[in-house]
Amino acid sequence: MPEAGHSLNSLERDLLAHVASSSQGAFHLAWRITFDRKVDPSNLQIALNRIRDQHETLRTARSLLNGVSVIDSAKMSDVHMDWLACEPPERVLRALLKHTLDIERGECIRALSWSSENSTTLLVVVHHIAIDGRSAANLMSSLVSQLHHLESGDPSVKAGTVMSADASFIEDQDDVEWWVSHLKSKLNGDLPHIPLRGGLESESVNSSLTDSLRLIEASSRKTAHEAVPEIAPFITAWAIMLGRLVGRETVVVGLPFVSGADSSDEVRFGVSMLPLAINVALDRTVADVISDVTNLIEHGLEHRQASVGSIVNSMSLDQTFDRTPLDGVFTINQIPSISGATISWEPIGSSPFQASLLLSNQGEDQSISLEIEIGMLKGEAIESLSERLSVLIDATIDSVGEGLGTRIRDLPMFSVNQMNSLAAFESGGESNLDAQSISHRFLDIVSTHGDEIAVISDDKNFSYRTIEKWSAAVAESLLHAGTQIGDRVAVFAGRGVESIVSFLGAARIGAVYVPVDADAPEVKICQQLRAAGVDHAIEIDSIAPELRSHISRIIKIPAADTPVADPISLENRLSRVNIDSGLYVMFTSGTTGDSKAVLIHHGGVLRLTHEQWFMQTGGPPRMLNSAPLAFDASTIEIWCPLLSGGLVSCWKRPGSDLMGIADRIARDNLNSAWLTAALFQTAVDGAPQVFSGLDVILTGGDVVSAEHVRRIQAKFPNLIVVNGYGPTENSVLTSCEVIVPGSLKDMDWVSIGRPVRGTSVQLLDENNHRVGIGASGQIVASGMGVGLGYLGNDSSGGFFHQNGMRFYRTGDMARWLPDGRLEFLGRLDGQLKIGGKRIEIGSVESAIR
Template sequence: MNTKTPITNLLADLQQNGITVWADEDKLCFNAPKNGLTPALRTRLRTHKVALLAFLKAPTAAINGVSPTPPPLILPRNTDEKALAHHWQTLLTLEQVGIDDNFFAQGGDSISATQLLAWIQQQYQVKLPLRDFFATPTIRGLVQSIAHNKQRAQVQQPPLVPMTTTGAKQAGHILSFAQQRLWFLDQLRPDSAFYNMPKALQFVGSLNIPALQQALETIVQRHHTLRTIFKLVGEEPRAFTLESTTFTLRQIDLQHSAELSPTDPFPLLRTEASKPFDLANDLPIRALLICLHPQKHILLLTTHHIASDGWSTGVLLRELVTLYPAFCTGQPNPLPAFPLQYSDFAAWQRQWLQGATLLAQQTYWQQQLHNLTTLALPTDYPRPAIQTTKGAHRLFHIDAEIANSAEKLSQQTSTTLFMLLLASFQSLLHHYSQQTDIVVGSPIANRTRSEIASLIGFFVNMLVLRSDFSDNPTFRELLAQVRETTLGAYEQQDLPFEKLVELLKPTRDVSRTPLFQVTFALQNAPFSSLALPDLQIDPLPLDKGHVAYDLNMVLWRDATGLQGRVEYNCDLFSAETIDRLITHFQHLLTQLIADPDKPLAQWSVPPLLPPQAQPTSRLASASELALYAQWNTTATPFPAQQTLAHLFEQQVIHNPTAPALVYANESLSYAEVNTRANQLAHQLINQGVTPTSIVAIYLKRSFDLIITILAINKTGAAYLPIDIDTPAERITYMLDTPALTTLISTPDLADKLAHLAVQPLLLTPAWSQQLNTPTNNPTVNDQAANWAYVMYTSGSTGAPKGVCVTQKGVVRLVRETNYITIAASDRFLQVGSIAFDASTWEIWGALLNGATLYIYPPGPLDLSDLTTFIADNNINMLLLTAGVFHQLVDYHVDKLQSLRCFLAGGDVINVSHADIVRK
């Protein structure tokens, strides 16, 4: 019998060429030697990808020596491989790396790749093209590239060495190109704080102020750019480094201030951050320490952009958390001295960017940006004749499942997460503007030399990234185009944006920035951990109130997915329009990742502005109007002025004996729940709880948990739910608010709260019999606009933030909705963590509609037990995360027959799984 098939033949040919292939979930992976993957083999791999993946994932995949798992780890074998591996591990914070491991699959990106190649240039005196590293991003490939490039002549950069200081004290240092342009702009607006870069840090714990002062003084002494002033010498600005200067840490104590409040330091922070610098006389850095409490301080560091950038802020913070503990214990400065300073870079830059080098960069950008088109993005308000800078921002989040899918697709397409997100954003701009020539600006660290990686200074450069949509590409094709464009820009990043504007000479337009008006960034500058012994440090958000561009989208990766911020010009866009843009971006990104081979023109994106607000020069088409109406006709009437307590009490009147709560085979009627909640509410009022209070809850899933939530809302206060698995230090942070009045828990959990200053109210098993308080509904001055609850974010991007949700918002979620109908006969399941807002729908969806809420036992979630519970109790209303939804459908769908309404969210839902449930 002939057992040969196209798949086994392909595998045999791959092995003959030294190519190892395996499956990683739904991704086809391979290791290939240089020139091993021929165009013919690449075509066959593409043709048979689906069948090959199925073969590799099958139990019998170990046929013909093919393994369904990655090849064994090959550790570095010689000096070069070991040196490269060590630096690779340092950059990506890895414990081990093999010579065939993929740099980008291990968390690398274009910035860390640039750092690696800069280190290679310093160590081996060879400059490797970034696109070559993208082609073979392994240690084995790097060793081969180093050997290959050493054999061919390269354009040598001049050495970056300390310049002579002879005459520098009198004549000053030359400015970098970026500094020179910024200096001229600052002279036009000397009283402006536009180029200020404020950073606020909150210290909780015992702060050693002398050690902090010494650490800041040391940082200023180490980095010459922080003690540099700028003066005119003749007609040219020059930089003068002050040899001896005193850096002062100003201190303000708000504990006993008659004018300023320690509970709201932000007005003071904004005032201090907006004070302009006098570059001719002031150091380009200021520090202010605000004392709110003996155990709580805020440090405001404000630098001028002429001496710093985003990367530099990370360097400063890293040095601060290194120096401070050393000085606390009387140790000497542990940081090594710098062989170079920013002034050395400025001199080197002007020596390097001339002649053939400058011509090559200029030629590239002239060709790349020929006949550039201005982006015609619809705006809410007419563009002012002269550009304004009044700005605001909106925050958003992209779930981990989408972020992970984006990273997988970027690896499959040999791109980076930045390239994929940029392509998605440009696709959105293409849909909004109906233009095929889309240009955005993007900042780049511009630290291509390893010698300057740890310096504070103005290194950042702006790249102009252009994409062509004229041939209606698929998203995969667009990714390939963006990859080439971005890699080309990275290779030519040395040309300062200031010189690029001079070169291209765009038509002068004072109403907008030259070359581009929209920017995009994926932040990954090296911010170090801000952890210190006995001292908690949290960054505080500080809105500058101004922007440099029409729009700026910034994303950053964390454990929960992607965090995002859109900064926008308030004289062009409304907050509602930016919220709409964010929603469209999230939706389009999800679609593009799910089907990257669909032509972009086939994706439907509603207009940025409502049809009635569209400019008369561009009328919305009938299909656009229909699509917009479909996406936005969502309003339904609901009891918007009713409080949660009042709506619940209405259900008590209508259905007093109906079951409200079921837990551990026991049931409480609406009347019984109301009586107990009233008892506890009166007790809380007696203890000083008012409609402006916050009451924390630290309880397991039980009757008492739901009754406590009701009781708190009956007082008009907001509840702050805390999961019982929350770490102690996070609980301390969450409870650090002046509005907190009390904490409710049980005796069996009291040990976990012993570290807190607040005295908890402990509910014993018989508390309702022991309380001697009224059982009638409390009378309080409660409003629908009052907060219902406060929930904290993960804090993965800094300090956890409390999100306050109004009672009106909760009512809108569960009453007279347009997405489900809820009847008194429905049975809800309360299974979500009380610290996540899914519990809001579970609890209030039942209790404000007369339905029954079944409380799932506390403890780890076992899917088999969960589905048995659902079936045994005829649960018909269920809300789960996307991940749990997929698992239930895959393995336990037969036990979900009782469900009438099954909601899932938080991440992308597979259509096939939804179809299974629907059928």
């Protein structure tokens, strides 16, 4: 070890502290020098040694324990340089870029070189503790000059610019206090906490903006007469994008300020990354933000003798940070143009900062590069974010000199092509409904399929005409009981024809049916009746005395052959029913353990039953009704067949009786069924005969196993599997994936597909901004399927209105795939699915307590 020298300055202390907690190579700087000729490796080695010997900062040992000491060049071996005969694979380059430099022993530089037919490439890596990026560019220029000198045959050493290792940086406490005051005024005392990511999420990716030169030239022209620094529009746009990525109105952007000495013969370590707090709230004008950035640059130059570590320590004595509290950084590299060689910055693949925007130029070659941690992208491709950033920078440059001008909320965050793609992805298409209501549609079907079998229940067949007459009798009984449009009518029964005619009867007079889960505890049923505001009930199964006291009017279901005495009254009432009328109430779990009553309208179901493109059965669906009536999958099982001339076969035994279900499907010649994801996978494993004869099996309610889909389609090559996704609040289905045999190939997961007709889906961040293609966002549904809201005392929850449309925030996360399908990513909250039903962890915890 070298002998101890002087102590570290504050910048060096900051860096060493962060090096210890950062990923390998995070503080390395790398440059690629491409010579337009073959270069003798021995000359490269000599040039590297001379550069290292000449600049004591490159042979200086630094440690928190021993401080700083310069090592005598005579005691050092050659700079480590690997020589290869040809260009190495990417993994070799990555290994060199990240290979640890032992700065405690003064190893601050290493290199790799290779040649092609007419050129030689030298990759040089230096540690940021030794020099900053600005000085590194000068160092590369000096190295090229050394090589030219050697190749000319002159044995002398040209010193050029010297980089010293002395402690030239002297911190000014007044400058530190100025930065502290600035941050406190903008951040209310709270510095951003930057996550310390691990694994793949900590790796950095980079991309150059394709129209960099045009943007740089545009900024130069626009700022020339506005007393605005050329970099101000870039910093402003970068801050706005960072605000979107981190979900905050005020972001902290690191900007390098030269703090040490800078003379013709000496450059010392002295560029400090100082924190600019920038408010990018949506209601601010772009011009105002550019003005703020301009002022911060001017004042930053006046108060540049400060280090970010001292600023943070002075501001937050009681806080600890895993990383420097900068949301992102903006840096500039001025690379001199040298004859015979091209010098370019080389991305490392890891960085001390989670996001960096680099503006660099070498003569006429100018570029803007984006480097960002994979975890910060949240799934979006770096190329997509680069494209979006280009659009944002362009619009920001246009705002220079506008005066009041454009507000941030009105800036484009996507290119035209990206917006066109998102518009296509988000829309499920129009659902051109051909009926005024479920009841109107059913009567149309009766007129054309009257004598055909509509329902099989208890081994009995019921025709469409029989179902219509029976449901009319139920409707008249409800009218006689005083049931009004919108009244909630509880139906106490399990699966069977009686329930179906009760649903039809209630819907026919504009009432809202409420299926009651008879297996639920009575306390739960009472809570649900209160939440739904139930005043009426149809008694099919016996209603317990404890429940009867909660219902004002109870009617017994009339016999199937009961005639209708006053059909005109029924017709008059039906004429007042439309697609916006309430149809049914289903219950979902609430965070308190109480059920939430969701009101669904006729239009929400009609959008699924009209032109049933996901039910590719080759004819009207003949479908098994095995889902509990209080589970919204039963909506598909009942209404898809009945509103298209198909057949419903009511399964009254347990839904887990797969062998019995297989027999029923075969007996009734059914072509479609719905199974929850768990039951689907159980059937594939233990009762594959369930799927024999089916054209379509719908599944969902939880994550569907791709392996199980492949296995069952291999056994039944004509079977179509439909993976349906959707919360109860959006009328059963929001999106679905129609999986034809062979389409999954080697995929490990099943997409939830595309939005269904009559539904639009947006993926939004926590501030309700669209996310980029590939990035994770919350599924927000709109369109005909969104329910009418929660009943009772529940708040609007995820429902909201905007521009005359209903929306629902699902709490589910997903991302857009490049082809416009959705990949489900899980929940935002503590909900989970068991047997297709939503369960709140809070409910379980409450019950345990």
